[in-house]
Amino acid sequence: xxxMFFQKxxxxxxxxxxxxxxxxxxxxxxxxxxxxxxxxxxxxTDAGVCADKIKTLSDIQxxxxxxxxxxxxxxxxxxxxxxxxxxxxxxxxxGTTGKPTVVGYTANDLDTWSDCxxxxxxxxxxxxxxxxxxxxxxxxxxxxxxxxxGLEKIGAAVVPSSSGNTEKQIMLMQDFKTNxxxxxxxxxxxxxxxxxxxGVIDKLHLRLGLFGSEGCTPEMRSQIEHTLNIFxxxxxxxxxxxxxGVSGECIERDGMHINExxxxxxxxxxxxxxxxxxxxxxxxxxxxxxxxxxxxxxxRTKDITQINYEKCRCGRxxxxxxxxxxxxxxxxKIRGVNVFPSQIESVLMTFDQIAPHYQLVLTREDFSDRLxxxxxxxxxxxxxxxxxxxxxxxxxxxxxxxKTVLGIDTKITIVGNKTLxxxxxxxxxxxxxxxxx
Ligand code: DLL
Numbered sequence: 001x002x003x004m005f006f007q008k009x010x011x012x013x014x015x016x017x018x019x020x021x022x023x024x025x026x027x028x029x030x031x032x033x034x035x036x037x038x039x040x041x042x043x044x045t046d047a048g049v050c051a052d053k054i055k056t057l058s059d060i061q062x063x064x065x066x067x068x069x070x071x072x073x074x075x076x077x078x079x080x081x082x083x084x085x086x087x088x089x090x091x092x093x094x095g096t097t098g099k100p101t102v103v104g105y106t107a108n109d110l111d112t113w114s115d116c117x118x119x120x121x122x123x124x125x126x127x128x129x130x131x132x133x134x135x136x137x138x139x140x141x142x143x144x145x146x147x148x149x150g151l152e153k154i155g156a157a158v159v160p161s162s163s164g165n166t167e168k169q170i171m172l173m174q175d176f177k178t179n180x181x182x183x184x185x186x187x188x189x190x191x192x193x194x195x196x197x198x199g200v201i202d203k204l205h206l207r208l209g210l211f212g213s214e215g216c217t218p219e220m221r222s223q224i225e226h227t228l229n230i231f232x233x234x235x236x237x238x239x240x241x242x243x244x245g246v247s248g249e250c251i252e253r254d255g256m257h258i259n260e261x262x263x264x265x266x267x268x269x270x271x272x273x274x275x276x277x278x279x280x281x282x283x284x285x286x287x288x289x290x291x292x293x294x295x296x297x298x299x300r301t302k303d304i305t306q307i308n309y310e311k312c313r314c315g316r317x318x319x320x321x322x323x324x325x326x327x328x329x330x331x332x333k334i335r336g337v338n339v340f341p342s343q344i345e346s347v348l349m350t351f352d353q354i355a356p357h358y359q360l361v362l363t364r365e366d367f368s369d370r371l372x373x374x375x376x377x378x379x380x381x382x383x384x385x386x387x388x389x390x391x392x393x394x395x396x397x398x399x400x401x402x403k404t405v406l407g408i409d410t411k412i413t414i415v416g417n418k419t420l421x422x423x424x425x426x427x428x429x430x431x432x433x434x435x436x437x
Contacts, residue, residue: 006122025289027051036081065298076102092140093239104293116259117150120248124233128155135183137163142243147182180208185216189367192227206230255320270328281306302328334369347401353381357420364434372411
């Protein structure tokens with residue numbers, strides 16, 4: 001078997017060496033942020049922290065957290081640490097206000113990114129014999145290009161087929177003898193379903209599924225493995241931190257190895273913000289140790305997970321995070337697209353005929369996520385229920401507004417005034433039926 005390591009010396013470093021390197025890099029990145037990002041200069045100065053005050057890794061606790069709101073407030077380039085002539089790529093992901101979260105990469109950042117990805121894909125057996133179809137959407141989303149360059153780096157034959165166009169996707173898979181698939185688990189499930197329908201499921205050569213970007217239950221994973229006859233592995237990341245490449249499973253599939261030489265993870269209590277002892281479950285907070293374009297100190301991911309620091313059976317010493325159990329905020333991932341209830345609310349608020357009460361019902365039909373938005377007519381607009389053309393027009397306008405802001409198609413159901421549930425405390429507007437069958 002060919003080597004299952006891309007950078008073995010780094011990936012199997014003794015823990016003391018990892019921690020020594022992390023401390024050195026942490027001190028460096030704090031100074032780098034102080035010197036190059038006015039936002040951090042102020043934050044750190046206000047908190048009385050500077051690189052010299054960081055003597056041990058646990059001194060990181062004196063650095064304030066960075067949040068998505070900080071990204072939003074500094075939109076688009078306010079957290080960049082280099083001038084634009086040093087930026088070689090920009091990616092973005094959708095955010096709460098409709099404005100995306102923007103990240104910039106220097107040439108070195110792109111190299112690091114492909115190394116991180118190359119490690120993770122090598123860890124699950126991809127190599128230069130791999131013919132891989134990348135069925136993540138190419139574009140501002142980090143998924144496709146992240147995997148793309150990592151896989152190219154190890155010499156795999158990369159087919160940038162992008163998402164959608166499923167029948168053609170399947171035709172190419174047969175003709176090219178594609179043996180690996182990069183996609184979200186839900187899209188893989190759909191591909192399996194479609195290939196079966198087309199009667200070609202036995203003609204596929206797939207062996208490996210490199211998935212990520214959304215959660216996947218063990219049941220769904222084994223169903224996909226069974227349908228497509230593949231070995232499925234999981235990748236975790238987020239645009240703000242880099243994209244995919246932050247962590248991923250090895251062949252043991254016993255947690256996702258964090259690229260700890262580039263990312264320093266902590267687990268905190270999402271409510272109190274207290275750092276939790278090793279092994280606890282809580283919100284993942286990540287400090288980027290080497291990023292030049294947009295370094296982030298103690299970024300709150302909102303993902304709930306836990307970290308195992310024991311050496312893995314594969315020989316890697318990098319800590320392993322559990323699959324995120326969920327998010328501490330309310331962001332929804334629908335067909336790979338980030339949707340925030342506040343975005344929906346902002347659209348509904350533009351319609352006089354609609355009351356500020358709504359319910360979001362998520363279902364999975366034909367292996368694809370569906371979002372139904374139930375909206376209520378405002379007091380005084382009930383007449384519209386008897387005026388079919390007006391009702392139809394309102395329905396069409398809301399759906400169009402949602403499509404423009406969310407980027408996905410939704411089902412709109414208009415109900416009469418005061419028929420949706422009201423809440424005394426925190427509203428529970430989301431009914432997620434996706435994994436209930
Ligand atoms: O989804 C980056 C990525 C692309 C990772 C391709 C892996 C593969 P964002 O669009 O910024 O970035 O979304 C980040 O997605 O905070 C998690 O809540 C969720 N997420 C990402 N990977 C996983 C995973 C990319 N493997 C947000 N399991 C994160 C569960 C995941 N959730």
